[in-house]
Amino acid sequence: MIEDLDDLQKKAEDEIGAAGTESEFLAIRTRYLGRKGLLTGVLRNVGQVEPEKRPLFGKRCNEIKEALSEKIEKALERIADLEKEEIFLRDRIDVTLPGRKIKYGRSHPISQVCREICHIFAGFGFAVVEGPEVELDYYNFEALNIPKNHPARDMQDTFYIEDNIVLRTHTSPVQIRTMEKQRPPVRILSPGRVYRPDSDISHTPMFHQIEGLLVDRGITFGDLKGVLTSFVSQMFGADISLRFRPSFFPFTEPSAEVDMQCVMCRGEGCRVCSHSGWLEILGSGMVDPEVFKNVGYDPEEFTGFAFGLGLERIAMLKYGISDIRLFFENNMRFLEQF
16 A cells, blocks of 8 residues: 555656646646545545554655645745746836827817807906707797798708707807896807708808807997907907998897908908908897897897807818818817817
8 A cells, every 4th residue: 555655646746747837736736635636535545454554554645645735835836926927027117118108188179269269258248158959949039030931940951859949050049048037237158059951161060159149228339349359359360350241130130240351361362262351250230129029128228239150160260271071070180280
């Protein structure tokens, strides 16, 4: 029996010497030293050994068990140390390398222009107010003096969700909602997304507008002209001239389109301004008395003006961009210029 133990030890040590992975060493430990292992099985048969040889047999079994356990544990420790060293070499930081450049985000050019406009008008005392983009027909049309048979209500000009619910075509509904809740004086600016079924190099189905409203006693067209002239001077430069052309909007009377001197050719005439020297930038006018009646204001007591401009239009003029679709393509080479 002692000779069998020696053969068992030699066989186990040969397997330990040939093993190379953690799983192989664990398998050897289970095969020889586990509950159903070979050495454990020999120990269970100690009753078959002659009584006088049992102490020597038991001692030899324990010696073999301790020797094999020690060899396996050392092998496992060696493998663990090698794995730690590999991880260290793989993940170590070379402090002599230059640092990786961190890319910082930046605001979209439309957001930049919107903030700049809001900052300018904040200096005139205007507060920023926002409203819902999915709007009731009443606020988007009727309260703004746009009756049921008006061409702006055509399906080709407006996104209808239901008969009386639309995607707002301008931010003017915010003005109605504000006047319903607030008595004059009112001085607000309403930026936001608006929707119309247009798509070409100068129009997109979704775009951004910013509209202003000032209502108080004694407000005149001269106040409107003064505010817009000051705005354009701060936005594009003090040397840029303005002109007001008669126009028509259902919710203002009188109404005017506002042109500014072409920022590209300074009024000399170029392809951008169709050789006219002027660029249209916004619509404006004195608030129609019918609009005041719809919100409960007395048109004999209060007057006011309103104006609206497209943020994409202003951004295109400010940065010299020829295609409005560039704002929505998420081209990083384009966006990183601003």
